[in-house]
Amino acid sequence: MSTVGLVVTHRRYVPYAHAHYGGSLVDGAYTLGLFGDVATEVAIVGDGDEGLLAGYSEVRFLAPVQAGDVLEASCEVTRVGTRSRTLRCWADVVARAVPERGASAAAVLDPPLRVVEATATLVVPLAGTTERE
Numbered sequence: 001m002s003t004v005g006l007v008v009t010h011r012r013y014v015p016y017a018h019a020h021y022g023g024s025l026v027d028g029a030y031t032l033g034l035f036g037d038v039a040t041e042v043a044i045v046g047d048g049d050e051g052l053l054a055g056y057s058e059v060r061f062l063a064p065v066q067a068g069d070v071l072e073a074s075c076e077v078t079r080v081g082t083r084s085r086t087l088r089c090w091a092d093v094v095a096r097a098v099p100e101r102g103a104s105a106a107a108v109l110d111p112p113l114r115v116v117e118a119t120a121t122l123v124v125p126l127a128g129t130t131e132r133e
Helices: 028-047
Strands: 007-013 019-021 052-061 070-080 084-097 106-123
Touching: 007 028, 028 052, 028 070, 028 084, 028 106, 070 106
Parallel strands: none
Antiparallel strands: 007 070, 052 106, 070 084, 084 106
16 A cells, blocks of 8 residues: 655656647646656555546646756655545656757756646555456
8 A cells, every 4th residue: 555755756858749839838738647657656656556547636837848858757645545645746847958059958957947736636446456446
């Protein structure tokens, strides 16, 4: 069973093919998709099942995500119920393209830039069962 304090983190490069808006901006759903991937690993590590991300009770977009960013998405278990887990999710840009220096120039951001925060609910099967009820 998952424990409070379990943290899982994924890193992913944001390809230019995902830019949908001027300035190489990427839609907010991109980061929410990453949270879904991280939440799946939280369920696997903590409960031995992929679980299901049931929804978000809060999402805050704090800064833009751009093509050429390296995003670090994390989820922490903050509450454990019988079948549900409350997750604190956040995403940081840890590196970003710097096109004014050259077509392939990039820089590590120190400190990282927090771009999204969310609270999510993850649902897993009852311990000892193999089917979702």
